[in-house]
Amino acid sequence: MFLMKDIVRDGDPVLRQEAADVTFPLSAEDQQLAKDLMEYLVVSQDPEQCKKYGLRAGVGLAAPQVGVSKKMASVLVPAPEEGGKSPFTDVIINPVIVSESVQMGALTEGEGCLSVDRDVPGFVPRHDRITLRYYDVNGEKHQVRLKNYPAIVCQHEIDHMHRTLFYDHINKDEPFARDDDMVMIE
Ligand SMILES: Cc1nc(NNC(=O)[C@H](CC2CCCC2)CN(O)CO)c(F)c(N2CCN3CCOC[C@@H]3C2)n1
Numbered sequence: 769m770f771l772m773k774d775i776v777r778d779g780d781p782v783l784r785q786e787a788a789d790v791t792f793p794l795s796a797e798d799q800q801l802a803k804d805l806m807e808y809l810v811v812s813q814d815p816e817q818c819k820k821y822g823l824r825a826g827v828g829l830a831a832p833q834v835g836v837s838k839k840m841a842s843v844l845v846p847a848p849e850e851g852g853k854s855p856f857t858d859v860i861i862n863p864v865i866v867s868e869s870v871q872m873g874a875l876t877e878g879e880g881c882l883s884v885d886r887d888v889p890g891f892v893p894r895h896d897r898i899t900l901r902y903y904d905v906n907g908e909k910h911q912v913r914l915k916n917y918p919a920i921v922c923q924h925e926i927d928h929m930h931r932t933l934f935y936d937h938i939n940k941d942e943p944f945a946r947d948d949d950m951v952m953i954e
């Protein structure tokens with residue numbers, strides 16, 4: 769199981785590397801990595817377990833953040849309300865954004881990152897809607913249309929595979945600048 773000590777922090781070159789494609793069928797090592805990446809999210813989203821293991825809660829975790837420069841990330845977007853269905857939960861492998869809306873969206877709270885131990889205030893403009901193509905751990909190909917929160921999370925994770933961190937997108941001069949048709953996501 770990953771703990772905070774396993775999470776690579778900003779400044780480590782692995783976070784600024786282009787990650788490698790994952791090959792199928794998954795090696796035993798990659799299968800374990802996928803399990804561990806998802807387990808981190810599940811544990812961190814349980815308040816009791818999160819506290820017990822001293823984790824920072826997460827809704828996504830990319831392989832480069834645990835020092836593995838591969839195109840794999842777990843995403844666990846919580847159900848909007850108790851007992852509801854998660855809008856998107858999977859381990860995305862070799863993800864490609866095949867199309868993206870002109871309209872931008874951003875989390876009203878800004879973003880953070882388990883690999884960045886500081887607050888970086890500001891809106892992180894991303895595409896509000898994307899069509900995402902990826903493979904799951906079984907090598908099955910998926911093509912999904914995501915919007916708002918799940919779309920934001922996936923873009924944050926895919927950034928980690930392409931040497932990008934969330935604050936790279938924040939407007940330096942005006943961190944809270946927003947164009948009038950940007951969707952603000954709670
Ligand atoms: C938005 C949010 N970001 C949390 N952390 N940051 C992360 O997930 C980073 C990735 C996210 C940052 C913005 C987009 C993607 C991790 N990253 O660096 C991976 O690359 C949260 F923890 C969180 N939630 C809300 C839902 N809650 C359900 C119950 O459990 C607690 C949980 C807390 N929402």
Ligand code: NI
Pocket residue numbers: 880881882883924928
């Ligand atoms: Ni991150």
